[in-house]
Amino acid sequence: MKTITKISENKKNSSRVSIFADEEFLLSCDKELIYKRGLVKGMKIDTDLLLEIAKEDTFIRARETALRSLERTMKTEEEIQKKLREKEFDEDTIARVLSLLKEYNLLDDARYAELYLKEKLRSRGQKKAKFELLHKGVDKEVLHQALESLKDSSLEEETCFKLAKKKYDQLCKREQDPFKLKSKLYTFLAGKGYEYELISTTLRKILTDSDEEY
Structure with a gap:
């Protein structure tokens, strides 16, 4: 059991803090966890709590990575998975992030496929657009349904x-x-x-x- 002796804001990233225990650096984590866990100077901290904080911090970093990617442009589930794996996040963390994004409708391959087809069919054929979507990881059945929704379109x-x-x-x-x-x-x-x-x-x-x- 260790005692928190200092919590200081990261000079290069104000959203992160460094935690010191018994006057020695213990770990760095997102500021969000300080409030969620009620971490304060003088608090006793054990190994189990440290592991939980580290796990949650990994999730927050993965979540923010995914959200930044989605801010630039809509993505498929496989594209987000690939992005997170490139950043070397573990599979459990990736699964949690994907679940969260789907829960808030930030990740929807069916919607993505429909919008993609409506846009791309203005400059190319269905065959090429289908290949591109499959390459992006859209499931064949999801793609089929998206194409069915556009079946009566003369675009x-x-x-x-x-x-x-x-x-x-x-x-x-x-x-x-x-x-x-x-x-x-x-x-x-x-x-x-x-x-x-x-x-x-x-x-x-x-x-x-x-x-x-x-």
């Missing part, structure tokens, strides 16, 4: 047409061979992640409309 078709028309107008300035023109358009749209059927429908419309202009 992908409209974007595919706009991108194809813009590319067509650019290519026409330097490519006169109809076959090469169509081939280049197909390659461009496939690279954007559009499916064969949508590409074919889009190209037929653009090429037909273009023929009618002459």
Whole structure:
């Protein structure tokens, strides 16, 4: 059993404090724990309490790391896990942080997938967007449900047409061979992640409309 002889604020980080026992440095922890645990000068502190404080301090640091990451941009559960593992937090702590974030609706892969698709389908095909979400760790079933919610949307078709028309107008300035023109358009749209059927429908419309202009 040790006796707390001093609690001082960290000069470089005002949210953290250093605890001294019997005139010797004992540990550093978040200031939040001083109030939660009622730690004061003269208080007796044993090994079990020290371990509890260290465990809670680790959780607070992991929680703050996750929150800072989410402040910049929305993240998937796997991305937050990866971030915390890079910081070498243990799995139990990571699980606690993820549970907290979900409880407060700060982490929701279903919502993330839906918003991501709505944004990205303005610049690429569903196939490419799906691959990106899977790479971010979104579960296949969650992704399927997000796609179902957008099933009746014409966003992908409209974007595919706009991108194809813009590319067509650019290519026409330097490519006169109809076959090469169509081939280049197909390659461009496939690279954007559009499916064969949508590409074919889009190209037929653009090429037909273009023929009618002459």
